[in-house]
Amino acid sequence: MSDHAVFILAAYLVGLVILGGLTIASLSARLKVRRELEARGLDRPREQRARAT
Amino acid sequence: MPGLHFLANPARFRRFSQRALPGLALATVLALLVGLYMALIQSPPDYQQGETVRIMFLHVPSAWLAMAGYALLAALGAALLVWRHPLAALMARAAAPVGACFALVCLLTGSLWGRPMWGTYWVWDARLTSMLLLFFLYLGHIALSRAYDDPDRGDRAAAILALVGVINLPIIKFSVDWWNTLHQPASVARLGGPAIHPTILIPLLWMAGTFLLLFILLVLLRTETEIDRRRLEIAEAA
Numbered sequence: 397m398s399d400h401a402v403f404i405l406a407a408y409l410v411g412l413v414i415l416g417g418l419t420i421a422s423l424s425a426r427l428k429v430r431r432e433l434e435a436r437g438l439d440r441p442r443e444q445r446a447r448a449t
Numbered sequence: 450m451p452g453l454h455f456l457a458n459p460a461r462f463r464r465f466s467q468r469a470l471p472g473l474a475l476a477t478v479l480a481l482l483v484g485l486y487m488a489l490i491q492s493p494p495d496y497q498q499g500e501t502v503r504i505m506f507l508h509v510p511s512a513w514l515a516m517a518g519y520a521l522l523a524a525l526g527a528a529l530l531v532w533r534h535p536l537a538a539l540m541a542r543a544a545a546p547v548g549a550c551f552a553l554v555c556l557l558t559g560s561l562w563g564r565p566m567w568g569t570y571w572v573w574d575a576r577l578t579s580m581l582l583l584f585f586l587y588l589g590h591i592a593l594s595r596a597y598d599d600p601d602r603g604d605r606a607a608a609i610l611a612l613v614g615v616i617n618l619p620i621i622k623f624s625v626d627w628w629n630t631l632h633q634p635a636s637v638a639r640l641g642g643p644a645i646h647p648t649i650l651i652p653l654l655w656m657a658g659t660f661l662l663l664f665i666l667l668v669l670l671r672t673e674t675e676i677d678r679r680r681l682e683i684a685e686a687a
Contacts, residue, residue, distance in 0.1 A: 400501045400565045407504045407558040408489075411511070414557075415663065418550045422670050429677045438684055 457536055459676045466669045473666045480659040487652035495649065502649065504562040509637070510657040511555035514664050515583060516618055518548025521668075522590060523615040526608030536672070538604035539679060541611065542594055543671030547664060549587035556580060567631055575624035576632035579617055586614040600682075 433439040488506035495502035525541040528534035559577065560570045571577065594600075594607035625634045636644040643650050 400499065403561045403565050404500060404503050407507055407561040410557045410561070411507045411554050414550050414554050418547065418667065419663075422667055422674070426670055426674045429674050429681065432681055433677055436681070436684060438680060 457534055459536055459539065459679075462536055463673055463676055466673050470666065470669055470673075473662065473669070477659065477662040477666050480655070480662055484652065484656045484659045487655055492652045493648055498566060501562060501565050504558055505649075506652055506656045508555055508558040508562055509653060510660040511551045511558065512580065513657055514660050515548055515552035515555050515580075515587075516621060517661075518544055518551060518664065519583060519586065519611070519615065519618060522548065522611040526611035529604060529608045530612070536676075538594075538601070538608070539675040540668065540672045541590075541604065541607065543675050544668045545587055545590045545594070545607075547667045547671065549584060549591065551660070551664070552580065552584040552587055556584060572631050574630045574632055575628040576621065576630050579621045579624050582617055583614075583621060586610065586617060589614075600679075 430439065484506070488503055492503070492506075494500045521544055522541055525534075525537040525544070528537040529541065556577075559580075563572075564570050590607045590610055593610055594603045597603040597606070622635075624630060625632055637650070637653070645653065
């Protein structure tokens with residue numbers, strides 16, 4: 397690349413950090429909420445829960 | 450519209466999203482790998498801007514998605530206020546941080562592109578300032594939706610902000626025509642057709658498609674999380 401490579405690489409790094417960070421944060425929040433639902437037995441549809449009880 | 454109405458039920462939406470997410474994630478990763486190859490290796494340097502044109506493949510799709518994301522917030526705001534759409538508030542909560550991140554990527558990559566091209570990281574030019582305002586509108590939406598103890602009040606206040614702030618979208622789009630700006634005028638979505646050579650236009654459109662896939666993926670994933678979070682809150686309150 398050219399003498400502007402530092403700007404190009406920094407731009408792609410910024411994109412990776414922000415969008416990658418958002419993806420990781422979204423996935424970890426998803427897993428955390430799913431674990432809480434499982435712990436409370438709310439992870440199955442209402443009909444299945446009613447049948448189980 | 451019937452499809453959207455079908456998805457208005459959060460439980461039905463959740464089932465749809467759980468089926469769609471794995472395929473969507475795979476398509477996004479594959480499209481991103483191809484897009485990065487096209488953007489960093491295959492596409493030629495621009496005859497005026499040289500290699501720095503490669504920043505455009507991140508900057509422009511981020512700007513498009515940030516604006517489209519805000520239009521989505523406004524549509525969801527209208528759906529919440531007018532029709533009390535059960536999913537609209539949850540999806541708006543999910544979409545606002547995604548749109549804010551795309552706006553931030555647009556601002557930062559634009560700044561890194563501006564330094565070698567304009568000799569400065571920032572100018573208070575109409576396009577840059579209106580884009581910064583869009584980022585602040587996103588932050589306002591996120592803050593407002595979480596500012597009340599009653600989540601419904603927060604969602605309604607954020608919906609009003611989304612509807613008022615939508616006026617900023619045409620300002621961003623036409624700022625380069627209405628005012629004398631340092632930012633270049635539109636070169637893709639313009640009346641005379643794109644002013645970019647296909648060797649650069651195709652990777653740009655590919656990356657825009659990839660970012661759209663990523664946007665949809667993140668919004669679906671986060672909406673699912675919001676639905677489950679609301680279920681937990683209801684279970685705790687009961």
